[in-house]
Amino acid sequence: MTQETNDALRLLLTRRSHPAISLEGPAPDEETLNTLLTAASRVPDHGKLAPWRFLIIRGEARQRAGERLLAIAEQKNGPLGDDLRKQELERFSRAPLVVAVISRAAVHPKIPVWEQELSAGAVCMNLLTAAHAAGFAAQWLTEWPAFDPDVANLFGMQEGERFAGFVYIGRPTVQPAERPRPELSEIASTWTGE
Template sequence: MNDTTSLLSYLATRRSGKPRQLVAPGPSPAQLDAILTIAARTPDHGKLAPWRFVVIDTENRPEFAQMLDKAYRRERPDAGRLEHEAVAAFAHQAPCLIVILSAPDTTSHIPLWEQQLSCGAATMNLLHAAHAHGFAGSWITGWAAYNDEVASALGARGDDRIAGFVFIGTLPDSPEERLRPALGDVMRHWSPEA
């Protein structure tokens, strides 16, 4: 099998894993550096790097969980025990957790939308790089991605926003393929008569 065939096979079979199913091993520090270096090789009009990677190291997960719980309690003071347990579980999923911040340069002439697209492309590159290193990843959002207190605690400034939480680890079993859209439902050929 040549490199092109391997790449095409990879692209046709890459799957996300559910964060709660991702187990050790996760990437080593050197692998994580390589994954993030590849993630940063993304389309970036104006060379602005309008994204930031915030790694939540394992030893900091308890404090991360506490920060999330405090923010959740302020946002939803009537939340019950099960909700708080879910917040704690979220913080401790998978061996590796990276928060992606969309960090646009609002003084630039590059449109905000293009900078946000670059952030999304960097996140997808991160998932591809994790998979290429033999891991599974999952990009999710949820309430915490839209909470200003959480964003601030993670270093967001000004117009920065949380683009998502990327969990990386190993899947104990092969994931089931999920339903994909039929090409005809998401693609059409343009013509001037249309």
């Protein structure tokens, strides 16, 4: 293996998610963000449909999003206690940058919706890996806002669009302990046809 291959593999073998709450600024600058998004969008995409898009939430928009989330949550659940209010107000401010990956999968004569949705998942994964490669850390979260129609409305989602996830990106402040990974023997087998 070349040094380059080794480095790329090491990156994949060492990446892990960092809790959004542990991510600090500064956020990636504009040029770095463009590189991350370009890498993220370089995914297999049957039919070249680009059935996904990005929505960037950063700076003061994170607080504004939190205020709107709180209003939506209280409208559905009634007044929230102090801790839950704080949680909603600060949800998008946990990291300096949040990239919403939005799936635009739609019925197509040739390309199954499932394949389009898998492609959106690949975008999220590439974004995590690219962030790691650029010295940032990240976490892919959905949480309740990803499934709420009022939140979809708040972020200008079109009919049929869904959040594949919110990818929180920032500078790492802690090295999270490794978590158990599946045993290869339990998830990989060889079909011999015998």
